[in-house]
Amino acid sequence: METKNEPDFPSVYRGREAGATLQILLRLDQTLQAQRGVLLTWVPVCLGLGIGWFFLLRSDPGFPTWCLLTLIILLALPLTRCRDGRAMVAWAILLICLGFLSAVARTTLVQAPVLTFRYYGPVEGRIIAIDRGSRGALRLTLDHVRLARVAPAKRPARVRVSLAAGSESPEVGATVATTAHLMPPQGPSEPGGFDFRRYAWFMKIGANGYTRVPIVVLKPAQEGLYLHRFRYHLSRAVQDRLGAKTGGFAAAIIAGDRSGVAPEELQALRASNLAHLLAISGLHMGLLTGFVFTALRFFLCLFPALALRWNIKKISAAAALAVGAVYLGISGASISTERAFIMVFVMFVAVLLDRRAISLRAVAVAATLVLLRRPETLMSPGFQMSFAATTALVAVFGWIRTQRLAPGPAWLHPVLTVVVSSAVAGIATAPFGAAHFNALSHYGLLGNVLAVPIMGLVVVPAAVLSLCLAAIGAEMIGVFFLQLGLEWILGVANWVAALPHAQSGVVMPGPWVLPLFSLGALVVLLWKGGLRWGGLCLVGLSLAIWGQTDRPVLLVSANGSLVGVLTPEGRALSRATSQGYTAKSWLAADGTPVSQAEAAQRWTALAKGRGIWVSGHRIIHITGKRRAEAFVGCHASDLVVANTVLQHTGPCAILGPDGLRRSGSIAMTQNGILISANELAGDRPWSRP
Structure with missing residues (x-):
């Protein structure tokens, strides 16, 4: 008796799996093909992904990165000739690579010398811009810089100098001289915060500082910078005509000069x-x-x-x-x-x-x-x-x-x-x-x-x-x-x-919050089809991550002159008057923008009690040479922060000026882990000492 040929069950399963895979690929291709009318709107998104990839790197692209990039481009180029969704994916990959390469090229082209030490002495240069700092003081940006005892090849292309309160600035284009304190562009006030060094790198600002002596005009503005000088005179004319109350505002919107805004x-x-x-x-x-x-x-x-x-x-x-x-x-x-x-x-x-x-x-x-x-x-x-x-x-x-919505009468539109x-x-x-x-x-x-x-x-x-x-x-x-x-x-x-309650504070989000939010919002606005609403999931996820953000329990400034401890009432600061910009940044990032003096009172109240303890460590902050000379010993549970060198004995951990100069500002997480700003910034052109 003959038996019928029974099916090969593994072959059937493989056939079904292959069919399911083809169906998925077909659906993906149809979804991508539906986007053909809006492909141009995704070009800057892909470029932005490549640029973001470059800035997220902890070190400059090395040989492995360039090999990977070359391999990706070589694999993607042939696919651009396809007539299905593979071509769109290939073009997206190539645009991401183009964004990465454009960021590399821009970083290289703007390269200029950066001051590597603290400088005090004569400074000469030509004024190319005038603005105001965060404290309202006038600030000059100089080019054609000359510094004493600094070789021309090591002079910054531009420096930014803040003037003393009440000082008057010479005309844009004038060559001036003064005696100033200069330093390299400073890193973030806390790990993960705004990195002024990166901003300064792309503006070719190699040093910033301040002067407390008058500005001397060596050469009045006579030639060059014609447009800058015209703007300067236009700004002054506008402020003279409108007066102090609205003149600064008018100069800001007409000539781009915000130095007159109170x-x-x-x-x-x-x-x-x-x-x-x-x-x-x-x-x-x-x-x-x-x-x-x-x-x-x-x-x-x-x-x-x-x-x-x-x-x-x-x-x-x-x-x-x-x-x-x-x-x-x-x-x-x-x-x-x-x-x-x-x-x-x-x-x-x-x-x-x-x-x-x-x-x-x-x-x-x-x-x-x-x-x-x-x-x-x-x-x-x-x-x-x-x-x-x-x-x-x-x-x-x-x-x-598109919906032809026209609510209400025409005069109300x-x-x-x-x-x-x-x-x-x-x-x-x-x-x-x-x-x-x-x-x-x-x-x-x-x-x-x-x-x-x-x-x-x-x-x-x-x-x-x-x-x-x-x-x-x-x-x-x-x-x-x-x-x-x-x-x-x-x-x-x-x-x-x-x-x-016109304004309230908001906690500083983590590094992935804005990228996730932006990508989700772009999917909602740009994608065609029902999948666009999936972008709301990314938006919701980003807001959820933002809402669960934990602030550091301990913050130490880059020079050791300020310490901040998170308490149930808010951040307590070790000093009431010094390091104003850093203190303001910390308190704002906590979402509690109180005054530095109020935050310092919290520190005083804690110190009068059982001391200031964070994650099993007693925090001791020492500032100035006298307090440093009086400090002789410590315990294993102590974490000592000092802005001057200590001569001590004891098993405690010390965050001193030498170590902080290498690490930058420091934060302690909720788990007691110390993170430094330079560790997060990595070895990039703008973050190298």
Whole structure:
């Protein structure tokens, strides 16, 4: 009796597994193919991943990294010729590699000498910029630097010197001399905090410090730096015409000179979430060029013969673009202004090419150009907040246009537009502002709704009018309305800042919070299809991680002059007056922005009790030579922090000036583990001693 051939069960299973795999690959390919209409919007995202990869490295790319990069590129290039989803994946990989390579190239191109020791002596240089430090003191940036006993090859390309309170600065372009204390750019005030050394590296600032003696002008500004000198004179003219109250604000938005803004005004603008009006960004550039475009187009329509023969829309776009370029020059061409001009440039070029001016594609092109030119801006709050607001606004208003939503009567639409745009921009930028500045403005929407329309309807047109009428000496007509608008904005800022609980502190997030949040938000805004809502999972995960952030129980400054201990009442600081910037940074990062004096009282109260104990260690802080000479012994449980060399006996652990110079600031985790700033920063060009 014959038996039927029974199936080979392993073969059947293998066939089913292969079929399931093919189905999965087919689904993935279909999902990727559905994104073909929005592929351009993902170009800056891929570039950003590559740039972020470079900055996350603990050491410079070595031979293994270059071999891996070469292998990835060689494997990805052939796949770009495929007609399925593999080509998209290959292009994404190549763009990530391009972002990495652009960051490497930029880091190499800006390389300049950095001071390697503390310097005291004569300093000479040419003033190229004037601004104010965190304490309100005037600060000069010098190039063509000369230092005594320092070889030309080792002189920093630029130095930044803070002047004594009440000092007057010479004109931009003048060659000056003074006696100053200089030091290398300092590392983070705590491990994982803002690294000024990286910022200074890309600005070619090789030293910073201060002077307490007058500035001597060796050579007045006579040649070179013509644009910088024009900005300086324009800023002074604006401040003289408008007076002390609004002159500094006007100089900031016209000439990019924030040195005239009073500290109390700056604090009010920050508390009301209106500080973005000071930095020349996409808002200012957009309002200015938009006003010029609209006004010129309306004016040309008054001449039918011209309007019917010429494309006045393109003529107006070209004129607005030219005005934007001039504004870029007279405002100082800072990174934020350059970024804003690129966005405006892309928008008006789209008009000239008969393409949609405001779209996610235009935003993507602008972001791509910015990242390729200055990859380091990816890490800056200005880039993140600017493009977060722009992307969200374009996406939300695009959705409103697609859905044809028009609530309420027509006369109410402009008001609703202002409210919606302020709310969307505020929500989009709030996480980034809170993460970088550790503060959240509760009435920011109210402040922006009351102030931003005045900026667009009064301040910008009045500034343009005053500049146009200056040629015939009638600029005071525009200045009158300019002053009214600025007084209104400052009044709104002070009123909002004075409201109860106008601002609250926010704990500094971990390093992965913002990348996860950004990626999740981009998936929601850019992805086509139901998978876009998966981005909300990444957003929720990032916020959950942020909410579980644990602050260090112990912080030690890089020079050993300040110690902070976390208590149930908040951080206790060992000193009430010294190391103000570090103390302010620590308290803000804790989400409890109290004064340094109040935090020092907590330390005093603890010291009067059983002592200051952290994770089984008694914390002893010694400052000054007298206290160091009086210190003779210690116990095994003691952790001694000193800003001067100690001659002691005992088994205790000591964090002294020599060790801190190598490690930078130090933090102790909740588990009692010590982490140093230089350990987290790694061996990078900007972090090497």
